[in-house]
Amino acid sequence: LDIVMSKRDLVGRTVLVTAGGTREPLDPVRFIGNRSSGKQGVAVAEAAIARGATVILIGANLEVAPPLGARVVEVGTTLELQMAVDAEVATADLVVMAAAVADYRPTEIAPTKIKKSSDSNTLELRLQENPDILRQISTNRARDQVIVGFAAETEPDDETLLQLGRAKISRKGCDFLVLNRVGWTEGFASDGNTVIVIDTAGDRVGEASGSKLSVAHRILDLVFAAR
Numbered sequence: 235l236d237i238v239m240s241k242r243d244l245v246g247r248t249v250l251v252t253a254g255g256t257r258e259p260l261d262p263v264r265f266i267g268n269r270s271s272g273k274q275g276v277a278v279a280e281a282a283i284a285r286g287a288t289v290i291l292i293g294a295n296l297e298v299a300p301p302l303g304a305r306v307v308e309v310g311t312t313l314e315l316q317m318a319v320d321a322e323v324a325t326a327d328l329v330v331m332a333a334a335v336a337d338y339r340p341t342e343i344a345p346t347k348i349k350k351s352s353d354s355n356t357l358e359l360r361l362q363e364n365p366d367i368l369r370q371i372s373t374n375r376a377r378d379q380v381i382v383g384f385a386a387e388t389e390p391d392d393e394t395l396l397q398l399g400r401a402k403i404s405r406k407g408c409d410f411l412v413l414n415r416v417g418w419t420e421g422f423a424s425d426g427n428t429v430i431v432i433d434t435a436g437d438r439v440g441e442a443s444g445s446k447l448s449v450a451h452r453i454l455d456l457v458f459a460a461r
């Protein structure tokens with residue numbers, strides 16, 4: 235229904251969406267990752283396509299099929315995501331960073347499977363911080379681009395979620411931050427979502443609740459309304 239009713243208001247615009255979650259290998263068979271399915275980011279790509287945009291979808295370990303009509307670039311790690319974003323960002327009028335990005339990667343990747351040690355029952359991993367892609371593209375933007383970040387937080391209520399969101403958007407330098415609450419049982423693999431969108435001033439510009447596709451359309455409405 236969303237698709238049938240879509241307005242074609244993004245014809246001539248290019249939208250770059252990152253979706254999914256990056257994974258950092260420890261050895262040939264293991265990784266450090268997160269529970270992002272990619273559904274909300276894929277829904278943003280789908281909504282933008284329906285509205286006539288040219289869509290580039292950078293997918294990190296997507297658990298759902300990308301929409302027809304997007305140019306898809308597949309990545310695994312945060313460094314690969316960074317390279318793909320750097321290669322594609324110049325043409326984008328809107329960048330939506332929905333991907334859940336691994337903040338750290340192992341300082342070294344073991345060339346063979348890590349074996350259990352016989353002399354210790356603990357294992358220490360040493361991690362190196364990954365680059366902050368959203369902050370970099372927000373800082374380096376050359377022109378009038380709209381940049382949207384996402385933050386999934388385990389805050390207990392909207393007030394603390396908003397406080398955290400305000401601090402985060404000022405650190406990132408993006409134009410909008412889409413906030414949602416996540417937990418052991420809410421958020422990730424589900425088909426629905428509830429979000430609050432804030433701007434650089436930290437003001438609440440809107441909220442949305444419903445299917446991830448309807449939430450995606452609402453996010454596009456809010457961020458393009460500000461143009």
Ligand code: CTP
Pocket residue numbers: 312331332333334335336337364365366367368369382383384385386402
């Ligand atoms: N992000 C990014 N590069 C990173 C980490 C995050 O581009 N290395 C982006 C995400 O895609 C998302 C936004 O930044 O759009 C917020 O991610 P989040 O993990 O909430 O922010 P962090 O600054 O990593 O803060 P936290 O300590 O809460 O994880």
Ligand code: CA
Pocket residue numbers: 335336337
């Ligand atoms: Ca993070």
